[in-house]
Amino acid sequence: MPGIKKNQLAPNFVLISTEGEEIALQNLIKLDNNVLLVFLRHLG
């Protein structure tokens, strides 16, 4: 498991939303936002 730690730069990513929009973490931050990332388990 990669040792991800508090205060390090968050790994950037680009993913597609349910609306079909390409979203990059970097761009969310550029808009002067904090970002809460919530990773789900399976949906059951």
Add this chain to the structure above:
Amino acid sequence: MAQLCQHQEEFKKRDTRVIVISFGTLPAVQEWMRENCDHFTILLDREREVYKAYGLERSYWRSRNLKTRWYYLMAWLRGQKTGDSHGDDLDQLGGDFIVGKDGTLKLVYPSHDPTDRPPVEDLLKVLDQH
């Protein structure tokens, strides 16, 4: 997730975008949104590349520990819909991370088991500190 949904205004006040990431299929995620929360942006990570980048583990045993079994039993008794994994990996664990405006991680919270999530109050406290 229900708690996060109820507090969406609190996150807005703190200039915080809540982004939900799922490895489910698009139809399964859309169904989940209708039933649970459709206020937040949901991103799809079918290959779980971002899960891996954020160090989120899979665990057969922790995904089926007593606490988790109890949680699902109580949810079932309350009449909540449970148990349909839509064919997805039951062992994958989730987690919560806060990224500050400077791009660094202010909170790193990989779930120990499926019931382990930080309380909303703790998330808001972290945001208030930065």
